[in-house]
Amino acid sequence: MEVCKAYELPVEGRCGGMAMCATCQCYLESDTELIDQSDSELDMLDEAFFVEDNSRLGCQIPITKEIDGITLRLAPEWNWFLIKNIEQKSREFINSRLFCFISDG
Ligand code: FES
Numbered sequence: 168m169e170v171c172k173a174y175e176l177p178v179e180g181r182c183g184g185m186a187m188c189a190t191c192q193c194y195l196e197s198d199t200e201l202i203d204q205s206d207s208e209l210d211m212l213d214e215a216f217f218v219e220d221n222s223r224l225g226c227q228i229p230i231t232k233e234i235d236g237i238t239l240r241l242a243p244e245w246n247w248f249l250i251k252n253i254e255q256k257s258r259e260f261i262n263s264r265l266f267c268f269i270s271d272g
Pocket residue numbers: 168179180181182183184185186187188189190191192211224225226227
């Protein structure tokens with residue numbers, strides 16, 4: 168994820184590498200051996216959009232010499248749009264409920 172950010176690629180990395188957002192999702196396209204996925208990475212991918220068998224969270228891939236030559240494809244950029252849109256809709260819903268609660272009040 169940090170490499171992508173350094174090259175200004177469209178990776179949001181919203182949670183700062185805590186495996187809590189999936190905005191760094193990418194697809195492993197090479198035969199590179201990676202460390203096993205942690206439970207938190209698997210849990211996050213269970214909730215993410217556009218997950219494929221080769222999905223990984225970029226922030227959970229340590230930069231080591233063993234991954235030299237790795238090929239990763241970034242998950243669709245509009246993945247982030249969906250997350251933002253869901254957050255916006257949630258806020259609108261909560262705000263409407265708060266308004267109803269306050270106005271019923
Ligand atoms: S930056 Fe949030 S899961 Fe990787």
